[in-house]
Amino acid sequence: MSQCRAQGAKRKVQKWNAVSGFQYPTLPLGMAILYGVLTASVAHGVILDRVVAVVNDDVITLTEVQEEGLQTIRRIVRDTMGMEREQQLRSTERQILDELILRRLQLQEAKKEKIEAAPAEIQSTIEELKKRNGLASDEELRAALSRELLSEEQFRRGIADQVVLTKLVARRVRSKVVVLDEEVQQYYEQQQAQFRDMSQFKMRHLLVAIPKGSTPSEVSRAKRRIEEAQALIKSGTDFSSVAQQYSEGPLAASSGEVWMMRRGELAPELEQAALALPIGQASDIITTPAGFHIIVVEERVPGRVLPFDQVKEQIRTILFDRKAEATFKEWIEGLKTKANVEMKL
Secondary structure (H helix, E strand, O other), X not given: OHHHOOOOOOOOOOOOXXXXXXXXXXXXXXOHHHOOOOOOOXXXXXXXXXXXXXXXXXXXXXXXXXXXXXXHHHHHHHHOXXXXXXXXHHHHHHHHHHHHHHHHHHHHHHHHOOOOOOHHHHHHHHHHHHHHOOOOOHHHHHXXXXXXXXXXXXXXXXXXXXXXXXXXXXXXXXXXXXOOHHHHHHHHHHOHHHHEOOOXXXXXXXXXXXXXXXXXXXXXXXXXXXHHHHHHHHOOXXXXXXXXXXXXXXXXXXXXXXXEEEOOOOOHHHHHHHHHOOOOOEOXXXXXXXXXXXXXXXXEEOOOEOOHHHHHHHHHHHHHHHHHHHHHHHHHHHHHHHOOEEEOO
């Protein structure tokens, strides 16, 4: 049922958590705020620098805060005025400063433990970032960095910090997390609804196809044909008979037959209708890039509960991530409690 399948997939890009360092970055290169290294003024003129926080023996300057949030601050300056602009700028600066303080605390801890980023680790992370952002060469990477006013040296320094923080969190947090087999089994027993196979539809289908490159008159002819079919179905004519008579395209020979389709295999427009239609009732005309459709759902089959052995590693990952997040927060609170932090913003 290839005409009914959803086409393509949207690539999702996940931003690296600069505070926790739990994951390597797959962020768009436009997120230059990760590295805090741009030097252009946000609004106009030269930034008058001053110390906005002291973290143990390190200082954080206003320039660092504004450079870290350059894109966000530019957007605020562009889109707001007056008191609203002032309030958003102050709120944004304070949020960025909080993140910089947490990162600085972690980097200080990494320095105490003599954690460093080896050149091979830095390069490996860069190659992974290039791959996940569709950059085929170093030249494309340099072009992307140039668009963000970011030098290669600055970029590599940011990647090095990321590698260090990831190694630090692995040592101080993730290595301390244990998920017992009993916990995995208990989660499965209590949350079985999460682990069902996808639902299926028993359905009949009528399609008047619209080939690529069809002229407006050909589209109009197809629309009239599906409307004629719809009128016959509404008058009580058997759906299968109408489908066999009116269907066009590669699926015409099997139109009207009962097909078993799983969720995710239908085009979004068809799946939405299949989920909502009363059993046995013909849909309205549904338009997709493939053409005009009418469907009838004969039965919706709920997914079966997947066996424990099939999902136990997925559950272990869920529980591990939950425990790791809780352990990380506890560890960060400990760093903050021991630290001497003076806010000046």
